[in-house]
Amino acid sequence: MLEKCFAKELKSGAWLAKMKEIIPSYGVSLIDGATLCDSVCDETATALGIEHL
Numbered sequence: 001m002l003e004k005c006f007a008k009e010l011k012s013g014a015w016l017a018k019m020k021e022i023i024p025s026y027g028v029s030l031i032d033g034a035t036l037c038d039s040v041c042d043e044t045a046t047a048l049g050i051e052h053l
Contacts, residue, residue: 002010002019009015019026030037045052 006015010019016027025033025036025040028036030040042052
């Protein structure tokens with residue numbers, strides 16, 4: 001949705017850098033990156049106070 005609504009802005013370095021700061025996995029396939037996927041799940045579980053299975 002972000003890419004559809006803000007396509008022009010996301011092509012700029014500033015917007016893309018901010019998105020990666022907010023969402024470290026932005027633009028990266030979690031299917032292809034098992035290590036990144038596991039890291040995102042760990043961080044999410046910690047933030048929610050739940051156990052990562």
